[in-house]
Amino acid sequence: MKASYFTKYGPPEVLEIRELPVPNPSSKEILVKVMASTVNSGDVRVRALNASGLMKFAMRLLVGWSRPKRPVLGVTFAGVVEKIGSEVTGFKPGDKVFGLTGFRFGCHATWLVAPENSMVVQMPEKTKFEDGVAVLFGGQTAVSFLHKMRLPEIKQAKVLILGATGSVGTAAIQLAKYYGAEVTAVCSTSGKSLSAGLGADHILCYDVEDFTKIKDRFDIILDAVGKYSQKQCKHLLKPNGKFKTVGGMEYASETRDQITLLAEMLEKNRLQPVIDKVYPLEEVREAHRYVETGRKKGNVVIRMAHG
Template structure:
């Protein structure tokens, strides 16, 4: 099978497509034929080893000193179960699934083995594999930080970076939970983010969200490009600032995958795909994500 290896930390050119042996499932595992995966900002940060100064040493120890200890990156996938271990009870051959591998990575490969107890469940029936591979990273991350911020119906929520993978899911999820949503994005994405459900949209090139006079119960920095110090000016009394930058790895649960699946099948959430690349062009996909201007998600079509 083909898999993408990150041979060392550096520019997208360090990624190499290699032929490796197809894995075989253990007794409690399923073998998934991967049809789609994604390139997230997290993949690019690991590949380029982009880390805040204070976290560099612990991140090196965790990820690997000179190159990633797990050289096959990728945190989300969608595909079909091709084989099952003898103790597997939740899945059958032919089931369509989507899965989140998280910091274990490994999704940038044509086949992946996962335990049936891992973050894997049946794929939403009403979307494509590419769309399914474009919802778990952003959706689960948004859920984590909304839990951290104690989001409640009727609150005012501001999402900074509303057009990225986390931001597009956060807009839709906040509306589902009954919040009034203000989205902050670039000029080219204003109308598009409004279509996703934002009640108000601020073009950051034209206006500083802290100078509008509005106060928010939760400010979610979905791209790690503002700060608590700056955002504090726009927080309501007892308001909470949460950010994908420097506030720990999102804690994802199987219940999150099932919840997202239900919302997708009910038409309340969609995975937003900006661009799709074949496996052989994954370095180009990384270059595009590195630019920081993607709308939603960048997908890799594996087969």
């Protein structure tokens, strides 16, 4: 099989396309023919070991101290079950599935194995692989952070999404709308029409206006780009309001229910996949370069070819 492989941290040039053996599923695993994946801010960060201070220490412990423990990056996949282990009961060959591999990575390859009880679920039949895969990274992160702030329990919540046009931000707008919130999105002028199209009720362009001067008060503020602080936003919160940022030490905890929710939203046409660019696996370096700019709108998809 083909895979994007790296043996040392560094610029996109450390990635090379290698031929590797197709993995064999153990008794509790499924073998997936991967049709699409994404390059996320997380992949780029790990490839470059881009973090500082305590975060860098934690990152080295997780992904490999001096060289990567997992030479194939990629945490999202959409594809078709090819083969199942002898004890697998929840999937069968031919099932359309999508999911996340977390710190196991391994999705930038044409085949992967995943434990049956891991973050993998059936993908809606009508959803295209590239669309399905594009909602996973940002969607799972947004669900995790917004649920931790108890959004589903707040009636007609007022929600402020800072950094509304990235992978996490575009999903966060749609999730907040799904739960009936009134959403204010902060993005640049170039992201205004995207935010509006995703359902944001009010939009503030950070390159034109200072969002900290907003008169409104919010139940929930999510910094979906990791560039803002609670201190900056404290006065914008209602008395019981909550602030969280994706940029700190807090991780988006993963549960299977989160992807099941994303699948349901796709099924009901309540979640619009936002795809900025699609690259073939062979152009994975280009994809990393683009994601590394920090300016992508939504998601960057990797398309797998099966000869």
